[in-house]
Amino acid sequence: MNQLKLPIDLAIDIPENHLVKVVNRAIERMNLENFIFTGFIKNMEISFKARFIQKAPIKVAVDSTCKEYKRASASFLKLEATSISDMRLINKVANNYQKTIGDNENEYNYANDIRNKFNKIYNVPAMKKNENFYILTTEKVNEEEEEIEGLDSDKVLGVAQVNDTPEETTCELKYLQVDPATNYRAKERKYRGAGEAIWKSIEKLFPKNIFLKYDNKALGFYLNQNFEGFTMDKLIHEHNPEVVDIQA
Numbered sequence: 001m002n003q004l005k006l007p008i009d010l011a012i013d014i015p016e017n018h019l020v021k022v023v024n025r026a027i028e029r030m031n032l033e034n035f036i037f038t039g040f041i042k043n044m045e046i047s048f049k050a051r052f053i054q055k056a057p058i059k060v061a062v063d064s065t066c067k068e069y070k071r072a073s074a075s076f077l078k079l080e081a082t083s084i085s086d087m088r089l090i091n092k093v094a095n096n097y098q099k100t101i102g103d104n105e106n107e108y109n110y111a112n113d114i115r116n117k118f119n120k121i122y123n124v125p126a127m128k129k130n131e132n133f134y135i136l137t138t139e140k141v142n143e144e145e146e147e148i149e150g151l152d153s154d155k156v157l158g159v160a161q162v163n164d165t166p167e168e169t170t171c172e173l174k175y176l177q178v179d180p181a182t183n184y185r186a187k188e189r190k191y192r193g194a195g196e197a198i199w200k201s202i203e204k205l206f207p208k209n210i211f212l213k214y215d216n217k218a219l220g221f222y223l224n225q226n227f228e229g230f231t232m233d234k235l236i237h238e239h240n241p242e243v244v245d246i247q248a
Contacts (some may be wrong), residue, residue, distance in 0.1 A: 014052070050080065050086055050089075050148045051078045055075060056136060058072050058157070058193040058194055059192040061190050070094055075137050075141040077151075081131065081133060082128070083122075085151075086133075088117075089151050090118045091124075093109040093115075093135070094109065096179075100180040114160075130160060134159065135158070136139055136156070136197055157179050158195060160176045162202055166221075168208075170208055170209040171210055173199075174212070176218075182194055187222060210236070213234055
């Protein structure tokens, strides 16, 4: 059979002083690791698209006994569902919360539901309609930066999803999940007030009536935030015109 026979090393047929070998030797002497990695990062949009909304008041324990607390603040940020870095962040947060919950049947990780929706939108951007995603973090954030770098999933105190159609008079607080290590059922809480900080930020961000499908375990929290019965499984919070709005 007339088969093409190629030498084991194609270089043997190329003259030693050929331009191809000259260029190849020059490239082999170069350290391209940083160049390639930098280009990869740029193409993969490693910089976070999260955007600072406002500072929110919380309380932090003064020592490891978690018996006394002092005033502090956390950053309320909006995530971008089309950013790979924001997607990775929400994935890590959901995993962290799940590790804390473990096999505890009394806890449900709503961060998993947020992660699933976030990932669907990332993979199919056309799916995004009116979903808005937020986190509360103890990360020190430069409020002037358009794109926030280096967010640490271990510092995220809570996550939330709000579904809103601007022209409608109501919006839905779809999920609000506080880090299980700091919620009211935790034995030693380094932080307090994360859930209220997230809610108060959302209330200012969406100056309209806000409804939600409530979990019985969180009913007391929402009633304390002036939610009222709407239907058998929903609560509604009527917009208070005295609350100072903030820009989305």
